[in-house]
Amino acid sequence: MRFLDTLLQKQLVGLDIGISGIKAVEISREKTPRILAYNRVPLPWDTISVEGEVKQRDILVQALKKLFSVGCFSSKKVAVSAFGRSIMTKRISVPVMTEDELDHQLYWEAEQYIPFNVNEVNLDFAILGTNSQTLAQEPKMDVLLVAAKKEFIKFLQALMKDAGLVPALIDNQAFALGNAFSFNYSGWTKTQGCNTSVLIDFGAGSTKVSVVEAGNTTFSRDVQACGSKCTELISQKLGMSMEEAEQAKILAPFGTAA
Ligand SMILES: Nc1ncnc2c1ncn2[C@@H]1O[C@H](COP(=O)(O)OP(=O)(O)O)[C@@H](O)[C@H]1O
Numbered sequence: 001m002r003f004l005d006t007l008l009q010k011q012l013v014g015l016d017i018g019i020s021g022i023k024a025v026e027i028s029r030e031k032t033p034r035i036l037a038y039n040r041v042p043l044p045w046d047t048i049s050v051e052g053e054v055k056q057r058d059i060l061v062q063a064l065k066k067l068f069s070v071g072c073f074s075s076k077k078v079a080v081s082a083f084g085r086s087i088m089t090k091r092i093s094v095p096v097m098t099e100d101e102l103d104h105q106l107y108w109e110a111e112q113y114i115p116f117n118v119n120e121v122n123l124d125f126a127i128l129g130t131n132s133q134t135l136a137q138e139p140k141m142d143v144l145l146v147a148a149k150k151e152f153i154k155f156l157q158a159l160m161k162d163a164g165l166v167p168a169l170i171d172n173q174a175f176a177l178g179n180a181f182s183f184n185y186s187g188w189t190k191t192q193g194c195n196t197s198v199l200i201d202f203g204a205g206s207t208k209v210s211v212v213e214a215g216n217t218t219f220s221r222d223v224q225a226c227g228s229k230c231t232e233l234i235s236q237k238l239g240m241s242m243e244e245a246e247q248a249k250i251l252a253p254f255g256t257a258a
């Protein structure tokens with residue numbers, strides 16, 4: 001924990017690697033944070049596949065270098081989100097036990113729930129509370145399980161290094177969004193008497209739906225309906241390239257049927 005504190009004392013730049021483009025933002029560490037710098041570099045279509053596989057590594061490295069070349073960021077230390085299908089979260093129900101007990105049993109429990117080989121992933125969990133809805137005889141508790149493929153984390157670290165960046169933090173996109181939402185809107189949600197919020201991040205490669213309960217992300221799921229699917233449909237129906245279809249989609253007046 002002390003290591004993390006030391007790490008976070010340094011200014012971090014938030015880096016978002018999306019299918020449509022990469023974005024970086026630096027925020028001041030004041031009580032009321034301000035945006036100090038922002039930049040976005042678009043990515044050519046299919047640099048990263050809709051599944052999150054990096055198809056054109058060199059193009060991505062060049063784009064990352066370009067993103068930071070404008071000189072507006074004070075640091076090359078980044079907090080970056082893992083993307084694609086190499087990271088997954090699952091809400092599971094297990095017999096009530098302590099955090100230490102679950103820590104010991106985690107790999108055994110996880111085997112049933114995740115589609116990856118458990119030896120090839122980093123696992124973490126958060127106990128969400130007791131499950132009062134279960135019909136099971138023994139008391140159960142809800143747990144949020146997170147699995148990230150080790151191979152992908154290594155890939156991401158190497159990618160950052162080649163782009164001249166230092167990955168100080170690797171997060172999960174849904175959790176990062178949930179934290180940003182809670183930071184910005186917890187006061188507002190309280191005044192509305194609303195304990196649970198659903199966040200929808202409609203991106204180019206997938207739509208991420210997550211649930212934030214009392215400030216914590218308790219559920220997240222990737223849905224395949226996404227911006228690039230709309231672009232693909234326009235491209236097929238109107239016989240345009242993906243780039244042309246993207247322009248047509250964004251520039252179409254609101255309410256125009258393609
Ligand atoms: N004005 C707009 N109308 C419709 N779609 C838009 C508009 N602006 C951006 N988009 C779509 O939003 C998606 C980009 O969102 P973003 O969150 O940056 O995606 P990702 O993080 O997956 O790259 C693209 O599919 C883009 O076409």
Ligand SMILES: [Mg+2]
Nearest residue numbers: 016018203204
């Ligand atoms: Mg996005």
